[in-house]
Amino acid sequence: MPHLLHLDSSADLESSRSRAISAAFADTWRSLGDDHTVTRRDLHRDPLPHLGDPALHWPPRLRAPGASPDPAAEALQAELIHELVAADVVVIGAPLYNYTVPSTLKAWIDNIHLPAVTAPFDGDDQQPMLGRTAVIATARGGVYDPGTPTEGFDHATPVLEIILGTTLGMTVETIATNLTLSRHLSMDDAARERSDRELAEAVDAARASARRLG
Ligand SMILES: Cc1cc2nc3c(=O)[nH]c(=O)nc-3n(C[C@H](O)[C@H](O)[C@H](O)COP(=O)(O)O)c2cc1C
Numbered sequence: 430m431p432h433l434l435h436l437d438s439s440a441d442l443e444s445s446r447s448r449a450i451s452a453a454f455a456d457t458w459r460s461l462g463d464d465h466t467v468t469r470r471d472l473h474r475d476p477l478p479h480l481g482d483p484a485l486h487w488p489p490r491l492r493a494p495g496a497s498p499d500p501a502a503e504a505l506q507a508e509l510i511h512e513l514v515a516a517d518v519v520v521i522g523a524p525l526y527n528y529t530v531p532s533t534l535k536a537w538i539d540n541i542h543l544p545a546v547t548a549p550f551d552g553d554d555q556q557p558m559l560g561r562t563a564v565i566a567t568a569r570g571g572v573y574d575p576g577t578p579t580e581g582f583d584h585a586t587p588v589l590e591i592i593l594g595t596t597l598g599m600t601v602e603t604i605a606t607n608l609t610l611s612r613h614l615s616m617d618d619a620a621r622e623r624s625d626r627e628l629a630e631a632v633d634a635a636r637a638s639a640r641r642l643g
Contacts, residue, residue: 431465431643433458434516438472438534439524439568446606446628447522450566453632454520457639465643468512472533477509478502479532480539488546509540510547514557518564518642519599520635521589525569529584538592548596559598562642565589566635567603570610572620602638606631 435455439445458465480486484496485506492498513519523530530538544550547557565586573583586603594601608616608624616624 437522438531446568451522454635461643477536520564556598563593
């Protein structure tokens with residue numbers, strides 16, 4: 430049974446582009462058949478608590494002596510990791526907030542990235558997500574093209590690529606839409622045209638990706 434984990438983190442419940450792209454992916458996934466199941470987690474509507482204890486970054490055998498994290502926080506973390514490991518594909522709506530991921534998404538990352546559990550550590554090759562695909566649906570108010578003054582300012586997509594790709598061993602596909610603030614800021618017609626075109630292309634790309642991966 431091909432199973433999708435669908436995450437969103439935009440605080441915009443009206444006109445979010447990252448939500449539109451991730452929804453296009455999830456809707457296409459469902460349309461592939463009743464056996465194509467989806468677990469939905471909206472990290473903005475149902476925010477996770479920030480990691481309250483550094484011991485939770487480690488499995489019990491690697492924790493500092495005397496560490497005793499809150500059992501409820503530990504149970505929640507186990508649930509999140511179980512949810513991740515059950516997924517064949519993960520799609521993540523990840524808008525750019527202050528040049529990084531929304532704090533709601535960061536709280537999820539802090540809970541699922543555990544050395545020697547979901548990531549290799551010190552000779553322990555635990556990598557249950559190895560070879561599976563993560564699709565990042567990102568939306569950025571500005572533009573971060575090579576050669577622009579803001580090249581390299583986007584720290585959202587790179588951290589997801591490092592955690593999900595390099596560390597968890599997943600294949601990461603990124604679907605990006607830029608200039609999403611072109612209607613609010615004084616941008617020219619070319620910027621507005623690019624903004625609209627990229628959204629349409631991103632939604633098409635999400636549908637195509639879901640058909641391919643499903
Ligand atoms: C709290 C906050 C911080 C933002 N910071 C940035 C930023 O650093 N760079 C940028 O290009 N856009 C920034 N934006 C604009 C968003 O990236 C843009 O509105 C994007 O479309 C949001 O994704 P969404 O459409 O899925 O909600 C910010 C928006 C918010 C709400």
